[in-house]
Amino acid sequence: MNITFPDGIVRQFEAGSSGMDIAKSISEGLARVALGIYVNGVPYDLSRPITDDATIRIVTFNDDDGKQIFWHSSAHLMAEALESLYPGIKFGIGPPIENGFYYDVDFPNGKKLSIEDLPAIEAKMKELVKQNSQFERVEIAWEDAVAFFTEKGDEYKLELLEGFKGSEITLYKQGEFTDLCRGTHVPSTGALKFPKLLSVAGAYWRGDEKRKQLTRIYGIAFPKKEMLEEFLHQREEAERRDHRKLGKELELFMISPLIGGGLPVWLPNGTIVRRKLEEFIKSELLKRGYVEVITPHIGNLNLYRTSGHYPYYSESQFAPIVVEDEEYLLKPMNCPHHHQIYSNKPHSYKDLPVRLAEFGTVYRYEQSGELSGLARVRGFTQDDAHIYCTHEQLKDELINAIELTQLVFTTFGMEVKTRLSFRDPDNPEKYAGSSEMWDMAEKEILEVAEMMKLDYFIGIGEAAFYGPKFDFIVRDAIGRKWQLGTVQVDYVMPDRFELEYTGADNQKHRPVIIHRAPFGSMERFMSILIEHYAGNFPFWIAPVQVSVLPISDDQKEYASALVAKLEALNYRVKYDDRSEKIQRKIAESEQKKIPFALVIGKREAENGQVSLREHGVGDKGAMSIEDVLTMFSQLNSIIN
């Protein structure tokens, strides 16, 4: 048979040759690290015979596909260890994930697993690695599979089998353990050299809150020790950057149980950063024809009935407040308020687009277990705006809004992924508006994405109830993904609020609304920003921009004059005139992550200079005060 390699070369192999045979024919080295083979795009075990002409690709741990095979096999390895330690244990599903794998299990006799139990399981896994048992693929009739798992008493596997009725079933066996599995797996457990179990969590069977909660055990594994060490080191680094830790250390924000979980309070340092971010956005808005408005924190429930938010999202809102027989809602979004501003007066097509912007604080009910620092909260401020435009203006306005969002992310050097969030066609009841309107809006979004050459992917079922959107997604220090900015198309609200403008034809028309928020929420953006910079904020947003450090009391007069000068220029200065050694003052300036320290000794005071020290870099030598001021002014010029 003819086997085509990824580089296009075709070679002859005997029919029935396995992936391992092919790997060996290339090199012993490849055969040692090969984990699986893709045959015409379908993953095969290396031992599985290939019978016909095929295009193949051998995968190793360096390929994402290879990692998935590796971690999938690791999940089976963990399952084998669990079964030998806890006989009678039942298994749910055990897939590979982005970073490792998990297995959902149901322990016998109500055993509660805690992280203290993990080392023993890990030790057992290592023992099984040494045994180096082969992963064996068994093709079996559906009825026989049912019989097998009935005998074993594993109701979860039986439930899974119900879904595969009629099709051919495969089992995988290694050592004493047999699992229902599509595959593919590594040749033997010996490959899974360095496993590490990471955490224990509860997870509902089939993700259904109403069903039994199983124990989910997360783990990861690597073929080389250095890889595991690197992975663990990265986790530590992520922990070091965690915005909750840095937020406390740098006094950026706090959460008080007495105020309430999920209701973060911005401390003076954090407030400076936030205000700088707001100034930055405001200066961009003014350049782009937005006007600012201010709306209250609560609104009559009828407003949200009109918008449709109330029935659609009543579960994620705080309960209504009743006063004088009227019901009010803590506002879960700003849009309906802005729509009222739009309809406050009649509009001509000549007025459009109307762009209303507000840093609007909204309140949403989140389950207590979901709250997390600044990233997931119950009250937050959106850098919100609504653009009311004609249909002809829509694409230009979308582009304008997306460009602003991109400017934000490039200014901070963040990597984002763009998701085109479309409706879920299987759940039409989740969305307002006609199917034709959705088709049109999704098409327009796609066209804009293509025109702007965005690097996007499509998220089915991620749309808002009133329309599809662009979402910008960023990862935090520990790899969790968060949606930040968003740009949304809305044909529904104009109808619900009967928004109008008079066209050139003297007829009434419906405007289109764009909802957009480049930061998303100030809180979440701040959480990502802290982690992105590891607390080392750039000069223009740093809570304290520069520390002034006289070496001895003799330089105090010179130093305090410099401090006054800097403060007069609106720089944020920390003057450290304590009778401490200069080393100490520098250490503290560095710990507080202040971008620059100006060290002043006898020499500088005599020459009208300062000795400049850059945070994280070190001593940059003596400079004139004028040069320092010029440099600071340049660094500050992002806001203009």
Add this chain to the structure above:
RNA sequence: GCCAAUUUAGCUCAGCUGGUAGAGCAGCUCAUUCGUAAUGAGCAGGCCGCCGGUUCAAGUCCGGCAAUUGGCUCCA
């Protein structure tokens, strides 16, 4: 909300099988006037998350509650 873990001084953390609380840093006072990451001495600081129980005795054991953390579910 559910599963698991955690909660001791402002912060980070120690406190073994129950015998009445400890360190470092921060703070305050004094001395020191110093050239690029921590000068020394002294002082002060605690409803050991909250409520209840067991016990002669609870930071420690048991129960409940709360908050936080890792997940699940959900997410405009």
